[in-house]
Amino acid sequence: MNTPGRITLHDKSFEINIPERQLLQASEILGARISADYKDKKPLFLAILNGAFMFAADLMKEINIPCEISFLRVSSYQDMYSTGQVTEVIGLKEDIRNRHIIILEDIVDTGHTVYALLQNLITKEPASIKIATLLLKPDCVQHPLQVKYIGKSIPNDFVVGYGLDYNGLGRNLRDIYKVIAD
Numbered sequence: 324m325n326t327p328g329r330i331t332l333h334d335k336s337f338e339i340n341i342p343e344r345q346l347l348q349a350s351e352i353l354g355a356r357i358s359a360d361y362k363d364k365k366p367l368f369l370a371i372l373n374g375a376f377m378f379a380a381d382l383m384k385e386i387n388i389p390c391e392i393s394f395l396r397v398s399s400y401q402d403m404y405s406t407g408q409v410t411e412v413i414g415l416k417e418d419i420r421n422r423h424i425i426i427l428e429d430i431v432d433t434g435h436t437v438y439a440l441l442q443n444l445i446t447k448e449p450a451s452i453k454i455a456t457l458l459l460k461p462d463c464v465q466h467p468l469q470v471k472y473i474g475k476s477i478p479n480d481f482v483v484g485y486g487l488d489y490n491g492l493g494r495n496l497r498d499i500y501k502v503i504a505d
């Protein structure tokens with residue numbers, strides 16, 4: 324049985340949480356802010372795959388200044404010779420030296436991913452580097468991160484849809500859904 328506004332992915336049920344209309348509104352507001360802040364700076368957006376693809380597409384339509392976009396992946400793995408997580412940046416072809424960089428993320432949770440990416444990109448000497456995320460879980464962030472552009476802050480719930488997945492499923496959903504505790 325399907326209840327309206329509810330879906331099941333793998334073993335979990337989700338209910339609608341943020342409708343598409345609000346997600347598009349968030350992109351509209353962020354797009355206007357970024358366009359004003361980066362006038363004459365020809366920013367390079369770096370969108371993090373897979374999750375940020377839908378946010379990146381809608382945000383880009385709201386940017387009305389000259390800009391570029393590229394997509395990259397961040398993969399983290401356990402180094403066999405140390406205890407730390409190693410984060411590798413895959414797919415960055417552009418020379419970012421002296422460029423104004425805006426990282427596009429779907430969600431900042433602990434902040435591990437975006438923090439590690441920042442440390443990596445800073446060594447390539449960009450002119451500036453800022454983070455834009457559709458969603459932020461402020462109670463979960465574990466790093467000294469300044470997230471300049473936030474679409475929406477949310478509580479510590481697991482969410483899917485609009486690019487975000489639960490074990491591969493749910494990225495195609497137009498709206499954001501949150502898990503229903505069982």
Ligand code: IMP
Nearest residue numbers: 374431432433434435436481482487488
């Ligand atoms: P972080 O490194 O903990 O900030 O989280 C990084 C990545 O985990 C995000 O880019 C997402 O891909 C994924 N993630 C974190 N929270 C959620 C969630 O609630 N739903 C789906 N993916 C999530």
Ligand code: MG
Nearest residue numbers: 371374375429
């Ligand atoms: Mg992601």
